[in-house]
Amino acid sequence: MLSVFWGKQKYVTIKPREPSSGPVADGLWTRCPSCSSLLYTKELTKNLSVCDRCSHHFRMSAWDRVLHLLDADSFQEIDQDLEGGNPLGFSGYEQKLAKSREKTGLTEACLTGEGRLSGHQLVFGAIDFGFIGGTMGTVVGEKVCRAFEYALTKRLPVVMVSAGGGGARMHEGILSLMQMAKTSQAVERHSQAGLLYICVLTDPTMGGIYASFASLADIILAEPQALIGFAGPRVVEETIRQKLPSGFQRAEFALNNGMVDAIIERKELRKVLARLLLYHDRGGRQLC
Amino acid sequence: MLSVFWGKQKYVTIKPREPSSGPVADGLWTRCPSCSSLLYTKELTKNLSVCDRCSHHFRMSAWDRVLHLLDADSFQEIDQDLEGGNPLGFSGYEQKLAKSREKTGLTEACLTGEGRLSGHQLVFGAIDFGFIGGTMGTVVGEKVCRAFEYALTKRLPVVMVSAGGGGARMHEGILSLMQMAKTSQAVERHSQAGLLYICVLTDPTMGGIYASFASLADIILAEPQALIGFAGPRVVEETIRQKLPSGFQRAEFALNNGMVDAIIERKELRKVLARLLLYHDRGGRQLC
Amino acid sequence: MLNGVFEWEKPLIELEKKIEELRRFTKEEGIDFSAEIATLESRAENLRHDIYSRLTPWQKVMIARHPRRPTCLDYIELIFDDFFELHGDRTIRDDPAMVGGIALLEGRPVTVIGPQKGKDTKDNIARNFGLPHPEGYRKALRLMRQAEKFRRPIISLIDVVGAYPGIEAEQRGQGVVIAENIRQMSFLKVPIICVVTGEGGSGGALAIGVGDRILMLENAWYSVCSPEMCAQILWKDTKKAEEAAESLCLTAQDLLAWKVIDEIIPEPPGGAHRNHETVAMTLKEALLRHLQELEAQGADELVAKRIDRYRQIGVVW
Amino acid sequence: MLNGVFEWEKPLIELEKKIEELRRFTKEEGIDFSAEIATLESRAENLRHDIYSRLTPWQKVMIARHPRRPTCLDYIELIFDDFFELHGDRTIRDDPAMVGGIALLEGRPVTVIGPQKGKDTKDNIARNFGLPHPEGYRKALRLMRQAEKFRRPIISLIDVVGAYPGIEAEQRGQGVVIAENIRQMSFLKVPIICVVTGEGGSGGALAIGVGDRILMLENAWYSVCSPEMCAQILWKDTKKAEEAAESLCLTAQDLLAWKVIDEIIPEPPGGAHRNHETVAMTLKEALLRHLQELEAQGADELVAKRIDRYRQIGVVW
Numbered sequence A, B: 001m002l003s004v005f006w007g008k009q010k011y012v013t014i015k016p017r018e019p020s021s022g023p024v025a026d027g028l029w030t031r032c033p034s035c036s037s038l039l040y041t042k043e044l045t046k047n048l049s050v051c052d053r054c055s056h057h058f059r060m061s062a063w064d065r066v067l068h069l070l071d072a073d074s075f076q077e078i079d080q081d082l083e084g085g086n087p088l089g090f091s092g093y094e095q096k097l098a099k100s101r102e103k104t105g106l107t108e109a110c111l112t113g114e115g116r117l118s119g120h121q122l123v124f125g126a127i128d129f130g131f132i133g134g135t136m137g138t139v140v141g142e143k144v145c146r147a148f149e150y151a152l153t154k155r156l157p158v159v160m161v162s163a164g165g166g167g168a169r170m171h172e173g174i175l176s177l178m179q180m181a182k183t184s185q186a187v188e189r190h191s192q193a194g195l196l197y198i199c200v201l202t203d204p205t206m207g208g209i210y211a212s213f214a215s216l217a218d219i220i221l222a223e224p225q226a227l228i229g230f231a232g233p234r235v236v237e238e239t240i241r242q243k244l245p246s247g248f249q250r251a252e253f254a255l256n257n258g259m260v261d262a263i264i265e266r267k268e269l270r271k272v273l274a275r276l277l278l279y280h281d282r283g284g285r286q287l288c
Numbered sequence C, D: 001m002l003n004g005v006f007e008w009e010k011p012l013i014e015l016e017k018k019i020e021e022l023r024r025f026t027k028e029e030g031i032d033f034s035a036e037i038a039t040l041e042s043r044a045e046n047l048r049h050d051i052y053s054r055l056t057p058w059q060k061v062m063i064a065r066h067p068r069r070p071t072c073l074d075y076i077e078l079i080f081d082d083f084f085e086l087h088g089d090r091t092i093r094d095d096p097a098m099v100g101g102i103a104l105l106e107g108r109p110v111t112v113i114g115p116q117k118g119k120d121t122k123d124n125i126a127r128n129f130g131l132p133h134p135e136g137y138r139k140a141l142r143l144m145r146q147a148e149k150f151r152r153p154i155i156s157l158i159d160v161v162g163a164y165p166g167i168e169a170e171q172r173g174q175g176v177v178i179a180e181n182i183r184q185m186s187f188l189k190v191p192i193i194c195v196v197t198g199e200g201g202s203g204g205a206l207a208i209g210v211g212d213r214i215l216m217l218e219n220a221w222y223s224v225c226s227p228e229m230c231a232q233i234l235w236k237d238t239k240k241a242e243e244a245a246e247s248l249c250l251t252a253q254d255l256l257a258w259k260v261i262d263e264i265i266p267e268p269p270g271g272a273h274r275n276h277e278t279v280a281m282t283l284k285e286a287l288l289r290h291l292q293e294l295e296a297q298g299a300d301e302l303v304a305k306r307i308d309r310y311r312q313i314g315v316v317w
């Protein structure tokens, strides 16, 4: 029944550019916002964008996540041509989209595809913070949805790396909000088939992304110090009119509050994911 | 499969005595433990054992619950001949049982049967605090279980009035504990058939009774000021070595903490139960 | 807004006052002003139509927030024959910002849930201005699951600017509970009718807003977040809320065009707060009509159609 | 008890020390004591058998509480090839008094849960002396439901004197969460093996103790409550705990006779704390054996038999 939607799309179609890579900083040197060390950008990139002095985890682009986590040359992007417009006619939105496309080389804030992680076939998705703060508009919602539907059809596990700053994308109004329902339902249909979904919460995972598909994983991992929550810290501070406790909405806070299964350092992430995929490979084979 | 157990019982069989009635006090006058008023016992009984000065709800015997809540002459007791022994050979237990039987006219702490409430056919059960503190041993567990199984067979709703001070009955050790599993399972089998179960938490509902069938009702009502909890207040006080906040583990505390659907004064209880039964009668008829 | 009167309706209010005065004169002094009254009444009629048919999005937001606008419990009182409120999330707290229970709609049992704003300052503080904590959403979910067990339809009355953004709410997983509600509500095997009666803001509204029919009152608003928050996030200036309201396409008319909602429930001229009974009866009629349609469907069909409804949003525009 | 040595084993410990000394003499001084050593060893053997085959219930309670007795994480470390701990109840807190996660048992994935006592004072404070709050039980339930989704067997390692009796624990519904765990565990469609490894006290143990096989270590105890609490409730005197231990029939041998448990896992002489590896390997063998039997059954058969098992308790004795 759902397959009728696969062909039915009025998106403008463009080709994605060559993948960009490297951490947020462009220069030769990058200053660590946590310990203020001046880091040689090339070294930082080699170190998975983690400060080797204080272990601060810099944000990573969606393509860098693919390069870091998936087996070399195993990733096949899906739905790369999906591109949205400006449904509400929100002033300035088209320019914003154009700038983000140029900056990131992505058509939208979400990158999805099929690949392998330590030999385990899976569907992989990553949100790119560089694209309008990694917010979820209709195309991101649609791509997340299709990734889970693709995984359901091929009976594959899903690993998502989420980093959506503002959560839902304001510029698409109610249509953005509805993506929370759409993606949550896609996750649940995948889950009802007994398939595994692991989500890695990276800095930042907030609002509409946190309150939908990112929270509904079987296993939820988080990177150290990642900001995780529903309401933004500034909104909370203005509402309660008092200073926020230190560490508020950080991954460690979420772990203590029971919202996260484990905090994993980036350099361990690939190994941990491989272990978890292995556990579920065997279980699936033996009993299904 | 479960019917094999119905005939298989090695309980000693005795006939129950005539129902006793009246509030806990026996004399002509009863002092209210809450406002210290001296109340004429006959008047107190007529007032459903509620103090007319301060509204303190006295404990009620299981038979008085039947007289109060069910339509006149509609109650047919079931399993009244079930009686337990002293499986662990716990010293002094037989005498305790004998004394409780004499005092309450019941064979055990639980009274169950079929009856009508404002015309609604149902299975009704009540725990009698006067019988070893209304604790749950194997016979209480068995009777609760059979009540739910009886209701399942006849597709009837269940209303339970729980008042088990110590929760599980020490004197039957592990066998008492296992009644928590047995009764919880009986409740769930009844529930899976789409049938209604309402529990009225009366003073006191603690320990093993609270942590099993009493907590698993679709709708949980409580009498004002009833003590409701898992660990006894003295145990909590000794563990944390500080004074308990006033109102701790009272019905109002449970309501604020989200554990109870509503607190209902005794004089309203029959009417409220009738309304709730009505809601579910109609739903059942229209849609099942 | 002064004494519940908006700036833009002042000419009308003054006209109405004048008509009232002339009527009193006619009665008390015996002078006949009927011709003048007729003229003024026709002018008022035109003005009323003029004002209320051309409300800006921001004006609608204002009307949706009117302190005398009917609350969830008002609608429950006016629409249903009987209501028994059920409390608690069975986990941590009973949240007074969310109410729910079993009600009779023309004699048939339904489960009703909804955020509850206060009637006055004291009530508002007790009800946290109608901003639910995670336990409020958890209570709503518990009652919806109960409804599913007993095959009762669910009616969700939505009037919430957003889920409460506080420290404890974040600690107790506001995001997780919203996701969980959305997920479970999507697959409940009973008819669900959601009505945006006032404000519909963000995940805090959607957490009780996944259904088979989404109705919306004429002057309600529903969007990804409140205009204030949108202005704050995009332009770092809450004073640009009016501009944000324009940009967000948050009116019932907009949402009907997007097929995000199914029907607009008309309000009396001037807004629902002018006449609680009229809007409640209009809503009741709509509820009965949609319920009848939904109950003709099997549970599996219901769920499949519900999922498809959301699956479509954003695919075609 | 002094330095982890019980009063009643002192004669044996002294004898063992003497043998050790004679051995050293033989080695260091070259004097041959082999005949004396043989005599003493045979005497020690007899004494050991004498003491440990006739332990009183209270002595077993003491052994079950030995500070060096293996904890849940010790067993996990010794029995499984790999273990990934999962945290949190997704509601309010991660309870360090309850651990759980996915482990490999001879290469096959299982879900393991269990209360965790501390290894020293600091650890004990962090882990609340292994007394779980409601969120601990909720975490365990979450992991068990996850196991059900992925058809993983569940292994519950029970060592808990009871659910924590504190103000917040009561506020957050200790009773409700225990009932909910019992109810849901009863109907999970995967094999569940419960092992009482140390203490099994009250609803706090049963909340993770409903299963298809209930195993129990030789010196573990399991009852409706701790001997101390029984003495307190019945005789208002915790000093009568030893008497209560006698009355409660709480040993593995008693429970096997009642058919409440299925098998006793033997401990090395002197108790599990004397040799973690041995007891862990014995337990591992039993787990594998029972798992093989259970996995031959279909999910529905499994649940039906599980329910019948509890249905029988107390019907016939």
Ligand SMILES: [Zn+2]
Binding pocket: A032, A033, A034, A035, A036, A037, A051, A052, A053, A054, A055, A056
């Ligand atoms: Zn650094």
Ligand SMILES: [Zn+2]
Binding pocket: B032, B033, B034, B035, B036, B037, B051, B052, B053, B054, B055, B056
């Ligand atoms: Zn009184």
